Amino acid sequence: GAGVSQSPSNKVTEKGKDVELRCDPISGHTALYWYRQSLGQGLEFLIYFQGNSAPDKSGLPSDRFSAERTGGSVSTLTIQRTQQEDSAVYLCASSLALNSGVVTDTQYFGPGTRLTVL
């Protein structure tokens, strides 16, 4: 099986435009995660999905950020009215069935989408 894929690999946009980032998780992985990584920094958790549901959206930086997942597979992260501070690498990861209270799942990461806001 293929690993986690993300598209586009690079995205350059102008300030104020909307962007959509896509993540295709590993087949059969019910949990999906989005992170943001600024240059030279650690990973900032944004949101996670169990199936199509996101239990906690408080990690999203602002109301310009939204994410959805349909069919328990593909997820899109949408950033509206992009700002220069949104420039970063956006990483997606997936893991096997995850129930609350169960052992921390191993996350498999995609290559990321490098977003540059001019």
Next chain:
Amino acid sequence: LAKTTQPISMDSYEGQEVNITCSHNNIATNDYITWYQQFPSQGPRFIIQGYKTKVTNEVASLFIPADRKSSTLSLPRVSLSDTAVYYCLVGRSYSSASKIIFGSGTRLSIRP
């Protein structure tokens, strides 16, 4: 999730054993400890996971003392290709009240 503390950077030489320690004083009873490795321009990759005592795989060993307030990732006989950022992650479940905290990681540089 328990907060973790790691050294910002470490240097070593090829062929040496490298030990990276992570402090997690507030680890909960059911928390596991996971280490990830990240190369430039790539997503992190799972290295090893453990709960207590010692875990070993083909890549590394993980030592966890009895109080579990810290853990040490041990890389035997490192090579230049082990130059990367290493993250310690402690946690159990990703419930609605939790956030996943990778921290800033340890930047390991291996020299010839």
